Amino acid sequence: MPSENQEPKDRKTLDDRAKMTDLERLRHSAAHVMANAIVKLWPDAQFASGPAVENGFYYDVELAHRITPEDFPAIEAEMKAIVKANQPFERLIVTREQALADAQRGRLAALGDRSAPSKFKIGNLEDIPEGEPISYFKNGDFVDLCAGPHVMRTGNIGAFKLTTVASAYYKGDEKNPQLQRIYGTAFKNRTQLDEYFKMLEEAKKRDHRKIGAEMGLFFIDPEYTGPGMPLWLPKGTMIVEELEKLAKETEFAAGYVRVRTPHLAKEKMYKTSGHLPYYAESMFPAMELRERGEKRSAGVPPAVSGVAPETSSHFSAAAEVSGVTPDATRGTRVFPETESGAKYSKRNLPHFERPWAKYMVTFSTIQRQPLTPQARDLVLKSLLFMHEQRRYELYAACVMPDHVHLLFEPQIKEQGTEGKPVFWPLPEILHSLKSFTAHEINNAQQTKGNPVWEKESFDRILRSDADMEVKFHYICRNPWDSGVAKQDENYPWLWTPDAPRRDAEEGTRDARAPQSIRESATSEDSGVERYYLKAMNCPHHHRIFAAEPRSYRDLPLRLAEYGTCYRYEQSGELFGLMRVRSLNMNDAHIYCTEEQFADEFRAVNDMYLKYFKIFGLEKYQMRFSTHAAEGLGKKYVNEPELWKKTEDMVRKVLIESGINYVEVANEAAFYGPKIDVQVWSAIGREFTIATNQVDFAVPAKFGLTYRDKDNSNKTPLCIHRAPLGTHERFIGFLIEHYAGNFPLWLAPDQVRVITLNDDEALINYAKPIVAELRANMVRVDSDFSATPFKAKISNAEQLRVHTMLVIGGRDMEAGAVSVRLHHGGPQGAKPKAEVVADILASIKERRA
Amino acid sequence: MSPTILALSACRFRLCYSCIDGFAPLGTHERFIGFLIEHYAGNFPLWLAPDQVRVLPVTEAQMDYARGIVNELRGQQVRAEREFSNDKLMGRIQRAEEARVHHILVVGQKEQDANAVAVRIHGKGQQGVKPRAEVVFEILTAVRERRA
Numbered sequence: 001m002p003s004e005n006q007e008p009k010d011r012k013t014l015d016d017r018a019k020m021t022d023l024e025r026l027r028h029s030a031a032h033v034m035a036n037a038i039v040k041l042w043p044d045a046q047f048a049s050g051p052a053v054e055n056g057f058y059y060d061v062e063l064a065h066r067i068t069p070e071d072f073p074a075i076e077a078e079m080k081a082i083v084k085a086n087q088p089f090e091r092l093i094v095t096r097e098q099a100l101a102d103a104q105r106g107r108l109a110a111l112g113d114r115s116a117p118s119k120f121k122i123g124n125l126e127d128i129p130e131g132e133p134i135s136y137f138k139n140g141d142f143v144d145l146c147a148g149p150h151v152m153r154t155g156n157i158g159a160f161k162l163t164t165v166a167s168a169y170y171k172g173d174e175k176n177p178q179l180q181r182i183y184g185t186a187f188k189n190r191t192q193l194d195e196y197f198k199m200l201e202e203a204k205k206r207d208h209r210k211i212g213a214e215m216g217l218f219f220i221d222p223e224y225t226g227p228g229m230p231l232w233l234p235k236g237t238m239i240v241e242e243l244e245k246l247a248k249e250t251e252f253a254a255g256y257v258r259v260r261t262p263h264l265a266k267e268k269m270y271k272t273s274g275h276l277p278y279y280a281e282s283m284f285p286a287m288e289l290r291e292r293g294e295k296r297s298a299g300v301p302p303a304v305s306g307v308a309p310e311t312s313s314h315f316s317a318a319a320e321v322s323g324v325t326p327d328a329t330r331g332t333r334v335f336p337e338t339e340s341g342a343k344y345s346k347r348n349l350p351h352f353e354r355p356w357a358k359y360m361v362t363f364s365t366i367q368r369q370p371l372t373p374q375a376r377d378l379v380l381k382s383l384l385f386m387h388e389q390r391r392y393e394l395y396a397a398c399v400m401p402d403h404v405h406l407l408f409e410p411q412i413k414e415q416g417t418e419g420k421p422v423f424w425p426l427p428e429i430l431h432s433l434k435s436f437t438a439h440e441i442n443n444a445q446q447t448k449g450n451p452v453w454e455k456e457s458f459d460r461i462l463r464s465d466a467d468m469e470v471k472f473h474y475i476c477r478n479p480w481d482s483g484v485a486k487q488d489e490n491y492p493w494l495w496t497p498d499a500p501r502r503d504a505e506e507g508t509r510d511a512r513a514p515q516s517i518r519e520s521a522t523s524e525d526s527g528v529e530r531y532y533l534k535a536m537n538c539p540h541h542h543r544i545f546a547a548e549p550r551s552y553r554d555l556p557l558r559l560a561e562y563g564t565c566y567r568y569e570q571s572g573e574l575f576g577l578m579r580v581r582s583l584n585m586n587d588a589h590i591y592c593t594e595e596q597f598a599d600e601f602r603a604v605n606d607m608y609l610k611y612f613k614i615f616g617l618e619k620y621q622m623r624f625s626t627h628a629a630e631g632l633g634k635k636y637v638n639e640p641e642l643w644k645k646t647e648d649m650v651r652k653v654l655i656e657s658g659i660n661y662v663e664v665a666n667e668a669a670f671y672g673p674k675i676d677v678q679v680w681s682a683i684g685r686e687f688t689i690a691t692n693q694v695d696f697a698v699p700a701k702f703g704l705t706y707r708d709k710d711n712s713n714k715t716p717l718c719i720h721r722a723p724l725g726t727h728e729r730f731i732g733f734l735i736e737h738y739a740g741n742f743p744l745w746l747a748p749d750q751v752r753v754i755t756l757n758d759d760e761a762l763i764n765y766a767k768p769i770v771a772e773l774r775a776n777m778v779r780v781d782s783d784f785s786a787t788p789f790k791a792k793i794s795n796a797e798q799l800r801v802h803t804m805l806v807i808g809g810r811d812m813e814a815g816a817v818s819v820r821l822h823h824g825g826p827q828g829a830k831p832k833a834e835v836v837a838d839i840l841a842s843i844k845e846r847r848a
Numbered sequence: 849m850s851p852t853i854l855a856l857s858a859c860r861f862r863l864c865y866s867c868i869d870g871f872a873p874l875g876t877h878e879r880f881i882g883f884l885i886e887h888y889a890g891n892f893p894l895w896l897a898p899d900q901v902r903v904l905p906v907t908e909a910q911m912d913y914a915r916g917i918v919n920e921l922r923g924q925q926v927r928a929e930r931e932f933s934n935d936k937l938m939g940r941i942q943r944a945e946e947a948r949v950h951h952i953l954v955v956g957q958k959e960q961d962a963n964a965v966a967v968r969i970h971g972k973g974q975q976g977v978k979p980r981a982e983v984v985f986e987i988l989t990a991v992r993e994r995r996a
C-alpha cells in the first residue's frame with residue numbers, strides 16, 4: 001500500500017511514544033512550531049492534536065478563518081522565524097488541577113492567557129489516564145499540553161513545508177466539532193526535503209492509473225462491473241500472463257503443484273477457518289441459496305460418475321425439506337417428467353409414485369398451531385401403527401410441534417393383474433394417517449371434527465442412498481437445529497428403527513441424534529445454504545489437502561494457485577489497482593513437518609530474492625512480526641513452544657540468508673509469526689507487496705493430518721506465501737517502478753517491424769522477420785504503411801513499443817535490421833539472425 | 849475416434865449447441881475435461897498426462913544417473929519424477945502403471961554404463977533400450993507437438 005496519511009485513532013501510549021523515530025520526533029516538533037505560528041497570526045485558534053504521521057505531520061485547529069494554501073507562505077515565514085530563534089523545548093510537569101486551570105484560562109496551545117478556554121485541550125486531558133504524568137512542552141511563549149517526545153530545540157527542525165488542508169472531526173467522532181487539519185512535512189535538511197518533493201512529483205508522473213489508461217492496461221468500471229474490480233484489458237492481460245508464466249516456471253522448478261478452486265464456498269468453510277465471524281466485515285455479504293433441487297440429468301449415464309457429478313451432489317440436505325408449506329411451483333422443476341416408472345398425479349403439488357420408492361414426507365398442523373405433548377404422543381403412535389400394519393416401512397419419523405417429517409417406503413398392497421405388485425399409494429397412506437391422527441387427537445381433547453392438519457402434504461422421492469442419508473440426518477437433527485429441543489436435551493418424538501421403541505410411561509429413550517450428525521448442520525435456517533465469495537484461498541487448499549489420505553511421504557506438499565479472491569473494502573478506500581475488491585493472488589500453501597519447516601521457509605525466501613533480482617528491486621526489507629508472551633491465549637494462539645520454535649527458525653533463516661530484516665514484537669497474526677515484504681520502487685516509494693505467514697493452528701481446525709513414519713497421525717505446519725502478491729497491486733507497483741517502460745519480456749508491445757516506406761521489396765524482406773518472431777511467441781506487429789517514416793517511429797514510441805526493427809534499403813542489402821529501443825534510442829544495424837536471437841534470449845532470460 | 853463417435857460423445861456431454869440446456873455453457877474446463885477423461889479412458893497422451901515421466905533406478909547405484917535425467921526433463925518443464933524405494937522393481941513398475949504414468953524409464957547398471965534408458969509406455973509395454981539423449985528428445989518433441 002502506498003503510504004496515505006493515516007491518523008492514529010487512539011491516543012498514543014507512552015510506550016508508542018518511546019518508540020517514535022528521530023524523524024517522527026522532528027516532525028511532531030514541527031507541528032508545535034506550526035501551531036505556534038498559526039496562533040501568532042490568528043490568536044483565537046483552538047488546537048486539538050498534532051501528531052507525526054507517515055510522511056509528515058498535522059495539527060487540527062478550530063479557527064474562524066478558513067486556512068487555504070494561500071496562507072501557507074505567511075505561516076511558513078512565522079515558522080522559519082521560530083526555527084531560526086532556536087528555542088529549546090522545555091518540559092514542565094504539572095498536576096491535573098493546574099493543567100485544567102491553565103486550559104480554562106486559554107493558556108494551552110497559546111502564547112498567553114486568552115478569553116476563551118483551550119476547550120479541546122480540556123478534552124485531551126480527560127484521555128490521560130490517572131497516574132500518568134501530565135506534561136507541558138514550552139518553546140518561547142508557546143505552551144502546549146504534550147507528552148512528547150520532541151527534538152531539543154526548534155533549530156533542529158532542518159527543513160519543513162506545509163502541504164495540504166483537510167478537515168477532520170475532533171477525536172475522529174462525527175458528533176464532535178469539525179476542525180481544519182493542516183498537513184506539513186519536515187526533514188533533517190533541505191536536500192532530503194527537496195528529494196521527497198521530487199519523488200512525489202515523479203510518482204505523480206508515474207501514477208499507475210494515468211499510465212494504465214495511456215497504455216490501455218486496465219479499466220475500472222464502477223457502474224457496470226463495480227468499483228474496485230479492475231477489468232484487465234488485452235495489454236494488461238499480457239503482463240498478467242507473463243507474471244503467471246514466471247510464477248509457474250519458478251514454482252515448477254521449486255516442486256510446487258498447481259490446483260484450481262471455485263470462487264465460492266459454503267459458510268462452514270469460513271466458520272472452520274475462523275474467517276467467520278472475525279473477518280466477516282472484509283468479506284462480501286453471503287449469498288443465500290434455497291436449493292431448488294436436482295437438475296435435469298437425463299442423458300448422462302451413471303457410469304460416468306466422474307464426469308457429471310452434479311447428478312447426485314446437486315441434492316442438498318436442507319433444500320427440498322425447507323418448505324413445510326412449499327410453494328406451488330417447486331415440484332415442477334424438481335422432478336423430470338421423463339423419469340421412467342414415475343406416475344404424475346395431478347394435484348396442486350406434483351407427486352410421484354414409483355415401485356419401491358422411498359419418500360420423505362412433511363405435513364404441518366393447521367395454521368401451524370402447536371400440538372400438545374399428548375397429541376404428539378398420539379401422532380407418533382399412529383405413525384408406528386401404520387408401520388406395523390405394513391402400509392410402509394418407516395425409516396425415520398419426527399413429530400415436531402407444528403409439523404411432521406417421515407421417511408418411509410410404501411409396501412405392497414396386493415398382487416395386481418399380470419403378477420405386478422400394487423403398492424399402497426402415497427395419497428391413500430397420507431389420507432389415512434391424517435384422518436386417523438386427527439380423530440385420535442379430537443377424541444383425546446374431547447373435541448369433534450376440528451381440523452388438525454393442513455390439507456396439503458409435501459413429499460419428495462429419494463433418488464439415491466446418499467439422498468436418503470441426507471434426509472435421514474435432516475430429520476434426526478430437526479428438533480435441535482430448529483431450537484425446539486436444547487442441545488443437551490432429548491426429544492421424545494423422534495423415532496428411528498435403530499432406537500428402542502419409545503416407552504410412553506418411562507420416556508427415557510435417548511432420541512438425540514449422534515453429536516456428529518447434529519454438528520454437520522450448516523446454518524440455523526436449515527432451508528437456506530449460505531455461500532461466500534472467497535476472501536482467501538487457504539481454506540480451499542486445506543480441503544484439497546484433506547481430499548486424500550496423506551502420509552509423511554507426501555510432504556512437503558506445496559499447493560499453488562493464482563487464486564481470485566474478493567474482499568469488501570470500503571468504497572472510500574478503493575484506490576486504482578492498489579486497493580481493490582477483486583484480487584488475483586500468487587498464492588501457495590506449503591504443508592510440511594516441523595523438521596522440514598526451515599528448509600521450506602528458506603526456499604520461499606530464495607524465491608523472493610530471485611524475483612527481486614528479476615525486477616531490479618535493490619531495496620527491500622522483511623518485516624518479521626513475532627508474538628508477545630502476554631498475548632498468548634488472547635491475541636495469539638496458546639502454543640508457547642510452537643511460537644518459540646517457529647520464530648527461532650524464521651529468525652535463523654533470515655540471518656543466514658543475509659536478508660535485510662527488522663523484527664517487530666507483538667505484531668504477529670493470531671496463528672503464527674508473519675513476515676511482510678516491503679520493497680521500494682525505482683523512485684524510492686515503499687510498497688508492501690506480500691505477506692508470508694506461518695500457521696500452526698488452522699490446519700488443526702480443519703482436522704488436517706498426515707500419517708507419520710511411526711503410523712501416528714500428525715498435523716502439518718502450513719506456510720502461506722505469495723511472493724508476487726496480487727496481480728493488481730504488483731502490476732500497480734511495476735507500472736510506477738518502470739514508469740510504464742517495461743522490460744522486453746513484460747512489455748505488452750514487444751517488437752514492431754517498421755519499413756522505411758511501403759516499397760514492396762522492403763515489405764517482402766520484413767515479413768519473414770515478423771513471422772519468425774511470432775512463431776516464437778513474441779508479441780510483434782508491423783507498420784509497412786506509406787506514412788512518413790518519422791511519424792511511424794513516433795507512433796511506436798508513443799505506444800511504448802519496446803524494440804523497433806527499422807528496415808531500409810541498405811539493411812535489406814546487408815541482410816540486417818536497424819534496432820531502436822523505446823528506452824535507449826537507435827542501436828545501429830545488426831545482422832537479422834543476431835537480432836532475432838537476441839530478442840528471444842532477452843525474453844527467455846527475462847532481462848531487465 | 850471417428851467423427852461420428854466424436855459427435856455422439858460430444859452430444860452426450862452436451863458439447864454441441866443443440867444440446868445445451870439452459871445455462872450450462874459450452875467449452876468449460878469442467879465439461880471438456882470430463883469428456884476427455886472418458887475419451888482417453890484416463891490414458892492421456894504425453895502432453896496432457898498429469899504424470900508424464902517416472903524414472904526408476906533399479907538399485908541405489910543409479911540414483912544419481914536417474915536424478916540427472918529427471919533434472920534435465922524438469923528443466924524443460926516436463927512433469928518428471930524419480931522413484932526409489934525398497935520395493936522390488938516389478939512392484940514399482942506396477943505402481944507406475946496403476947498411476948497411469950505415461951513414460952516409465954527404467955535405469956539399471958547396464959543402461960547407466962551405456963548412457964541409455966529402458967523405455968516403457970503406459971498401456972503399450974516395453975519399448976526397448978534407447979540412448980538417453982534420444983529418449984529425452986523424443987519426450988520433448990512429443991510434448992511440444994502435442995502428439996496423440
Ligand SMILES: [Zn+2]
Nearest residue numbers: 137146147148
Ligand atoms: Zn508535543
Ligand SMILES: [Zn+2]
Nearest residue numbers: 536537538720
Ligand atoms: Zn493462505
